[in-house]
Amino acid sequence: MFGQLTHQGQHVLRVELTRLGWLAARIDGGPHALFDVTISKQLKELVDRADRDPSIHAVIFTGAHPDRFLSHADVTWLQEGGVGFPPINTSIAGVVTRMARAINKIPIVRTLAAWTKLKTLLQLDSLHATFLKMNASGTIFIAALNGSALAFGAEFAWACDLRIMADGDYLIGMTEVLLALTPGGGGSQRLSRLIGPQQTLLATLEGRLFTPAEALALGAIDEVVPQTNLVARAIERAEYLSLRSKKSLGAIKRSVYFGSSLSLEEGLQLEHAEFLVLDQSKEAQQLMLKYIAATETTGDLPLMNRKTYARALSAGRLGD
Amino acid sequence: MFGQLTHQGQHVLRVELTRLGWLAARIDGGPHALFDVTISKQLKELVDRADRDPSIHAVIFTGAHPDRFLSHADVTWLQEGGVGFPPINTSIAGVVTRMARAINKIPIVRTLAAWTKLKTLLQLDSLHATFLKMNASGTIFIAALNGSALAFGAEFAWACDLRIMADGDYLIGMTEVLLALTPGGGGSQRLSRLIGPQQTLLATLEGRLFTPAEALALGAIDEVVPQTNLVARAIERAEYLSLRSKKSLGAIKRSVYFGSSLSLEEGLQLEHAEFLVLDQSKEAQQLMLKYIAATETTGDLPLMNRKTYARALSAGRLGD
Amino acid sequence: MFGQLTHQGQHVLRVELTRLGWLAARIDGGPHALFDVTISKQLKELVDRADRDPSIHAVIFTGAHPDRFLSHADVTWLQEGGVGFPPINTSIAGVVTRMARAINKIPIVRTLAAWTKLKTLLQLDSLHATFLKMNASGTIFIAALNGSALAFGAEFAWACDLRIMADGDYLIGMTEVLLALTPGGGGSQRLSRLIGPQQTLLATLEGRLFTPAEALALGAIDEVVPQTNLVARAIERAEYLSLRSKKSLGAIKRSVYFGSSLSLEEGLQLEHAEFLVLDQSKEAQQLMLKYIAATETTGDLPLMNRKTYARALSAGRLGD
Numbered sequence: 001m002f003g004q005l006t007h008q009g010q011h012v013l014r015v016e017l018t019r020l021g022w023l024a025a026r027i028d029g030g031p032h033a034l035f036d037v038t039i040s041k042q043l044k045e046l047v048d049r050a051d052r053d054p055s056i057h058a059v060i061f062t063g064a065h066p067d068r069f070l071s072h073a074d075v076t077w078l079q080e081g082g083v084g085f086p087p088i089n090t091s092i093a094g095v096v097t098r099m100a101r102a103i104n105k106i107p108i109v110r111t112l113a114a115w116t117k118l119k120t121l122l123q124l125d126s127l128h129a130t131f132l133k134m135n136a137s138g139t140i141f142i143a144a145l146n147g148s149a150l151a152f153g154a155e156f157a158w159a160c161d162l163r164i165m166a167d168g169d170y171l172i173g174m175t176e177v178l179l180a181l182t183p184g185g186g187g188s189q190r191l192s193r194l195i196g197p198q199q200t201l202l203a204t205l206e207g208r209l210f211t212p213a214e215a216l217a218l219g220a221i222d223e224v225v226p227q228t229n230l231v232a233r234a235i236e237r238a239e240y241l242s243l244r245s246k247k248s249l250g251a252i253k254r255s256v257y258f259g260s261s262l263s264l265e266e267g268l269q270l271e272h273a274e275f276l277v278l279d280q281s282k283e284a285q286q287l288m289l290k291y292i293a294a295t296e297t298t299g300d301l302p303l304m305n306r307k308t309y310a311r312a313l314s315a316g317r318l319g320d
Numbered sequence: 321m322f323g324q325l326t327h328q329g330q331h332v333l334r335v336e337l338t339r340l341g342w343l344a345a346r347i348d349g350g351p352h353a354l355f356d357v358t359i360s361k362q363l364k365e366l367v368d369r370a371d372r373d374p375s376i377h378a379v380i381f382t383g384a385h386p387d388r389f390l391s392h393a394d395v396t397w398l399q400e401g402g403v404g405f406p407p408i409n410t411s412i413a414g415v416v417t418r419m420a421r422a423i424n425k426i427p428i429v430r431t432l433a434a435w436t437k438l439k440t441l442l443q444l445d446s447l448h449a450t451f452l453k454m455n456a457s458g459t460i461f462i463a464a465l466n467g468s469a470l471a472f473g474a475e476f477a478w479a480c481d482l483r484i485m486a487d488g489d490y491l492i493g494m495t496e497v498l499l500a501l502t503p504g505g506g507g508s509q510r511l512s513r514l515i516g517p518q519q520t521l522l523a524t525l526e527g528r529l530f531t532p533a534e535a536l537a538l539g540a541i542d543e544v545v546p547q548t549n550l551v552a553r554a555i556e557r558a559e560y561l562s563l564r565s566k567k568s569l570g571a572i573k574r575s576v577y578f579g580s581s582l583s584l585e586e587g588l589q590l591e592h593a594e595f596l597v598l599d600q601s602k603e604a605q606q607l608m609l610k611y612i613a614a615t616e617t618t619g620d621l622p623l624m625n626r627k628t629y630a631r632a633l634s635a636g637r638l639g640d
Numbered sequence: 641m642f643g644q645l646t647h648q649g650q651h652v653l654r655v656e657l658t659r660l661g662w663l664a665a666r667i668d669g670g671p672h673a674l675f676d677v678t679i680s681k682q683l684k685e686l687v688d689r690a691d692r693d694p695s696i697h698a699v700i701f702t703g704a705h706p707d708r709f710l711s712h713a714d715v716t717w718l719q720e721g722g723v724g725f726p727p728i729n730t731s732i733a734g735v736v737t738r739m740a741r742a743i744n745k746i747p748i749v750r751t752l753a754a755w756t757k758l759k760t761l762l763q764l765d766s767l768h769a770t771f772l773k774m775n776a777s778g779t780i781f782i783a784a785l786n787g788s789a790l791a792f793g794a795e796f797a798w799a800c801d802l803r804i805m806a807d808g809d810y811l812i813g814m815t816e817v818l819l820a821l822t823p824g825g826g827g828s829q830r831l832s833r834l835i836g837p838q839q840t841l842l843a844t845l846e847g848r849l850f851t852p853a854e855a856l857a858l859g860a861i862d863e864v865v866p867q868t869n870l871v872a873r874a875i876e877r878a879e880y881l882s883l884r885s886k887k888s889l890g891a892i893k894r895s896v897y898f899g900s901s902l903s904l905e906e907g908l909q910l911e912h913a914e915f916l917v918l919d920q921s922k923e924a925q926q927l928m929l930k931y932i933a934a935t936e937t938t939g940d941l942p943l944m945n946r947k948t949y950a951r952a953l954s955a956g957r958l959g960d
Contacts, residue, residue, distance in 0.1 A: 032941055071941050079928035082919035090894075093913035121916065128908055135904070140525070150943055161521065175943055177884050178952045179931060180923040182891035184915030189907040192900035194518050198834050198859060201801065201896045205780070205881055205889055207953060219518060241525060244497050249525055251502035254410075256521045260512035261904050264455070264581050267509040268448055273413035275504030276441065279402035284500040288399035291499060301352055301391050303470055303495055312498045313527060460845070481841065514838050539838060561845060564817050569845055571822035574730075576841045580832035584775070584901050587829040588768055593733035595824030596761065599722035604820040608719035611819060621672055621711050623790055623815055632818045633847060 013042040014064070021057045021242040022235070023050060028064035029071065035152050036074040037123055044130045051137040057242035057249075060234045061160065062144040067170065069145040070153030073185070081120025100125040124184065131159035131186055135257040138250030140241045144234035146227065150175050150209065155185030157221070158194060161253065164234050165212045166227040172220065173209035193261065195219045243316025251278055290319040333362040334384070341377045341562040342555070343370060348384035349391065355472050356394040357443055364450045371457040377562035377569075380554045381480065382464040387490065389465040390473030393505070401440025417445065444504065451479035451506055455577040458570030460561045464554035466547065470495050470529065475505035477541070478514060481573065484554050485532045486547040492540065493529035513581065515539045563636025571598055610639040653682040654704070661697045661882040662875070663690060668704035669711065675792050676714040677763055684770045691777040697882035697889075700874045701800065702784040707810065709785040710793030713825070721760025737765065764824060771799035771826055775897040778890025780881045784874035786867065790815050790849065795825030797861070798834060801893065804874050805852045806867040812860065813849035833901065835859045883956025891918055930959040 011034070014026045025046060029035055050056040063069040100121050134141050143149075143157040145165040149172045157163050157172065165172070174187050182188070183204065192200040195218045203210070215221040225233045241249065251274040259267035278284050294302050302308045302318055312318040331354070334346045345366060349355055370376040383389040454461050463469075463477040465485040469492045477483050477492065485492070494507050502508070503524065512520040515538045523530070535541040545553045561569065571594040579587035598604050614622050622628045622638055632638040651674070654666045665686060669675055690696040703709040774781045783789075783797040785805040789812045797803050797812065805812070814827050822828070823844065832840040835858040843850070855861040865873045881889065891914040899907035918924050934942045942948045942958055952958040 032935070068944070071944055075928050075931050075935075078919060079925065079932065082916075082921075082925055082928075090891075090913055090917050093916040094909065097909050097912045097916065124912070124915075128912065132905065132908070148944070161525075175949075175952075177888045177892060178943070178956075178958045179927045180885035180888050180921060180957060181918050182888055182895060182911070182914050184912060184919070186908050186911065188892065188895035188911050189899050189904060192896055192907075193904070194516075196516075196834075196836075196859070197896050197900045198862070200900070201893065202862070204892045204896065205801075205884065207884070209949075219516070222518070222522070244525065244527070245500035248497045248500050248502055251410075252497060252508065252524045253521065255502060255508035256512055256517050256524065258904055259509050260517045260520070260581075261900075261902065261907065262581065264509060264513070264578055265452065267512075267581065268452070268506050269414065269417050271502070271506065271508050272417045272444070272448065272504060273410055274502050275444075276402075276413040276417065277410050278501050279398060279504070281402075281500060285399065285402055287499045288395050288402075291395050292399065295352070295395075303498070304388070304391055304468070309495075309529075312495075316498075317500060318498045481845075514836075516836075539836070542838070542842070564845065564847070565820035568817045568820050568822055571730075572817060572828065572844045573841065575822060575828035576832055576837050576844065579829050580837045580840070580901075582901065584829060584833070584898055585772065587832075587901065588772070588826050589734065589737050591822070591826065591828050592737045592764070592768065592824060593730055594822050595764075596722075596733040596737065597730050598821050599718060599824070601722075601820060605719065605722055607819045608715050608722075611715050612719065615672070615715075623818070624708070624711055624788070629815075629849075632815075636818075637820060638818045 011036050011038045013039050013046060015042075015046055021055070022060065022238040023056055023058070024060045024062070024231075024235075026062055026064045027070055031065075033063060033065035033068040033071040033153075034074040035070050035072070035156065036077055040123060040127050040130070044126060047130050047133050047137070047139075047141075050139040051133060054246060056139055057244075057246055058140040058142060058238035060142045060144055060231070060238055061156070062231060062234070063146045065147060067147035067168070068153075069143070069147050069149040070156055071148070072150045072175070073152035075179075077120065077123075078181075078184075081124070097121075097125065128186060134159055134161075136250070136254050138246035138248075138253070140238065140249060142234050142238055144230050145170070145172065145221065146230055148172065151183070151187070152185045155183065155187040155190070158187060158190040159185075162223075162234075162237060163221040164223045164225060164230060164237070165215065165221045166230045167212055167224050168227055170212060171209035172212075172215050173207075174204050175207045175209065177205060178207040191220060240316075243314075245283055245317065247278060247281060247283070251275075287318060294319060331356050331358045333359050333366060335362075335366055340375060342380065342558040343376055343378070344380045344382070344551075344555075346382055346384045347390055351385075353383060353385035353388040353391040353473075354394040355390050355392070355476065356397055360443060360447050360450070364446060367450050367453050367457070367459075367461075370459040371453060374566060376459055377564075377566055378460040378462060378558035380462045380464050380551070380558055381476070382551060382554070383466050385467060387467035387488070388473070389463065389467050389469040390476055391468070392470045392495070393472035395499075397440065397443075398501075398504075401444070417441075448506060454479055454481075456570070456574050458566035458568075458573070460558065460569060462554050462558055464550050465490070465492065465541065466550055468492065471503070471507075472505045475503065475507040475510070478507060478510040479505075482543075482557060483541040484543045484545060484550060484557070485535065485541045486550045487532055487544050488547055490532060491529035492532075492535050493527075494524045495527045495529065497525060498527040511540060560636075563634075565603055565637065567598060567601060567603070571595075607638060614639060651676050651678045653679050653686060655682075655686055661695070662700065662878040663696055663698070664700045664702070664871075664875075666702055666704045667710055671705075673703060673705035673708040673711040673793075674714045675710050675712070675796065676717055680763060680767050680770070684766060687770050687773050687777070687779075687781075690779040691773060694886060696779055697884075697886055698780040698782060698878035700782045700784055700871070700878055701796070702871060702874070703786045705787060707787035707808070708793070709783070709787050709789040710796055711788070712790045712815070713792035715819075717760065717763075718821075718824075721764070737761075768826060774799055774801075776890070776894050778886035778888075778893070780878065780889060782874050782878055784870050785810070785812065785861065786870055788812065791823070791827070792825045795823065795827040795830070798827060798830040799825075802863075802877060803861040804863045804865060804870060804877070805855065805861045806870045807852055807864050808867055810852060811849035812852075812855050813847075814844050815847045815849065817845060818847040831860060880956075883954075885923055885957065887918060887921060887923070891915075927958060934959065 141160040143160040259270045461480040463480040579590045781800040783800040899910045
């Protein structure tokens with residue numbers, strides 16, 4: 001699929017609509033495999049499109065570099081973003097962050113702000129919004145990690161729903177502490193929710209990276225496969241999940257990603273609201289009526305019949 | 321204990337007060353082992369009674385069907401609940417859910433509402449309240465899974481404090497996606513808190529079920545035992561925990577279930593409040609005074625003496 | 641280091657400034673190894689000092705008793721704290737706890753309150769504030785568990801960043817239920833965040849303790865080493881982490897400890913704010929400029945060079 005693409009030295013997210021149901025995007029961050037503003041904008045457009053289009057069920061990301069998924073963010077971008085502000089402490093920074101989130105919602109103010117010192121801040125905030133949209137979307141995002149992913153590279157992978165990593169001499173993790181920084185792309189939050197706070201804390205304090213096997217054992221990635229099978233395996237997973245109702249996938253993702261870090265009562269209310277919406281949907285109503293009819297016809301519940309259940313897993317729904 | 325009960329074809333929760341300290345309830349969801357409104361009401365009454373009665377320390381649930389704990393909810397009930405509403409989106413659904421919670425607290429409004437289109441919504445909300453009461457109660461709820469538990473069947477088990485499953489060709493998990501639905505009985509929230517969000521996400525997106533061994537390895541259940549030992553083991557656990565102070569058990573359950581998904585600071589305040597209440601209780605005061613006296617008499621702290629500690633575990637408290 | 645210290649029968653936290661970068665404190669809770677008000681006050685002073693002093697990067701705690709880290713809290717202290725209040729229920733206790741937090745912030749009110757019945761309450765609340773300060777600080781706190789740690793002893797260890805335990809016939813865990821109490825030193829909250837709510841719930845309901853091997857397997861401690869290597873290993877870890885930027889360590893700790901139990905969106909905002917502050921810091925700016933220069937000079941990203949990365953781990957930062 002990606003064979004014909006050759007590296008062209010410019011940072012770009014190459015998107016190819018390969019089949020009905022899923023897209024593949026190769027992240028080309030140049031010879032150093034860096035994530036920068038250009039890719040960030042293209043990522044936002046891709047995520048918006050995939051989320052909006054009911055026919056796009058999955059997006060696969062992989063790297064253009066032979067042994068890197070994404071090295072990390074462009075350090076010049078981060079460095080310039082820290083210059084020119086009046087010195088701020090953490091509580092002021094919190095206000096600024098919330099402001100950025102508000103400003104980004106107003107296109108005109110955004111254009112003006114883009115020329116001020118807030119530029120990098122707004123760009124980072126926009127990136128956070130993109131990642132949150134990935135978490136909230138009915139589209140499944142799969143990171144096919146063809147190589148190493150450090151700092152922001154790892155944070156990108158953790159914002160996806162599934163991480164499949166090629167076996168090999170690759171590393172994944174957060175190295176920010178070694179530049180006297182702290183993760184800023186969501187990594188401390190998403191890795192804590194994947195592998196627990198203590199393993200996240202220790203590795204991030206040290207700046208320690210994980211091999212594919214270590215990452216798998218901890219839960220920081222979901223699968224390790226040979227490099228030659230990587231994209232094929234990602235496509236297999238994309239196609240399998242693509243057969244399921246996009247609305248269901250979105251409701252499940254929101255319930256788990258957002259609900260699981262709310263208080264138990266609030267999480268339950270979120271889940272309940274998602275259920276009420278789907279319970280009224282035309283598709284669920286039809287499937288439930290078919291289920292009731294099939295129970296009467298066959299004398300047993302379709303889900304309790306192993307063959308019917310296995311067929312439903314393959315088809316993405318019961319009764320097809 | 322349950323030997324003399326024969327299946328009578330009606331949905332019912334058969335409760336038997338077997339000994340001082342614990343109750344056993346057999347869930348009889350008819351030939352299909354379905355959970356419906358009748359069982360839901362009986363469950364609410366049982367939970368209210370067990371929570372209120374200081375002499376009921378544990379409740380064991382098991383299924384009446386030979387190889388099912390509970391298949392899932394009655395699909396007709398869910399299907400009819402989704403008809404007749406004006407189409408709603410997720411944020412309206414959130415308001416409706418909160419409204420339902422409020423309405424359920426006013427018995428008269430509830431009776432009226434029960435005749436409207438909100439009926440199923442309120443019934444589901446009442447079920448959520450029952451599960452939350454189980455989590456907040458000093459009574460220990462044990463699911464003795466004598467067979468499969470899908471969708472709401474699994475969600476019921478996850479609302480209990482302990483899950484013991486019979487070894488055999490049984491399955492547990494959430495299949496809602498295969499009907500274009502999303503979990504609505506708390507499963508996405510409680511399973512996330514049991515086995516982590518990522519394993520919950522992947523299984524729920526797929527509609528994948530767990531065998532007893534898989535569920536045990538993930539933490540979705542607590543023990544697997546031979547079918548013939550299932551009820552005996554559940555009773556053993558019930559009796560062991562029943563010897564402990566019911567007030568302590570409730571405080572610990574609330575601290576863990578509710579505190580662990582609050583912010584760290586709020587969680588600590590909740591725990592602190594629970595501690596202050598118990599620190600004043602007559603029972604704790606007496607046990608602390610005995611502890612101080614025993615330290616003086618024996619020259620060492622009772623808890624640091626292995627034999628005294630082992631006796632305390634068996635007796636449920638120190639100094640008995 | 642600790643060799644010359646002999647037990648003197650008084651409760652005290654012996655602090656020794658051993659080298660630039662880290663402090664060691666031996667907790668001497670008398671012959672019974674109990675935690676009391678005296679040690680609590682000294683702990684507060686030590687934490688305040690370590691947090692404030694930019695040259696103190698790590699603090700190691702170990703026990704003075706031959707086979708105990710800390711038995712538990714002084715029971716007389718807890719028992720007297722529960723007497724004299726009007727009987728309160730949990731929701732009143734919540735208000736009282738919040739009040740205590742407010743009162744503790746006003747030194748004069750505190751002195752007055754210290755003579756009232758609120759005394760123990762305020763002392764406990766002050767202890768909670770000390771533990772939260774440990775979590776929020778750029779100083780790394782290491783528990784070198786030379787022996788058993790029950791109830792408050794375990795809670796102290798869980799408030800540290802790293803737990804290294806001596807191999808031997810020692811136990812760690814929460815026994816409060818056996819005195820008809822519930823954890824009050826943060827244990828139900830911090831252990832839930834270390835090993836998950838379900839394992840915390842079951843052990844705490846039972847009053848069950850963990851051996852070093854069990855605690856390690858669950859994640860309740862981070863390492864088990866021979867008793868003879870315990871302090872040396874704690875120092876090794878302290879020195880390794882001490883080489884990293886104290887500001888980075890603090891930002892990472894706050895992002896993980898506080899962010900991971902906020903809603904995902906709020907957690908991301910907290911992380912983002914921490915990042916913005918560090919991005920402007922003189923040290924990070926210098927390191928980023930060096931990084932950009934080195935990339936140009938060497939033709940590759942320093943972090944992607946295994947030798948450079950290994951040197952950075954040892955030095956605590958890149959480019960030194």
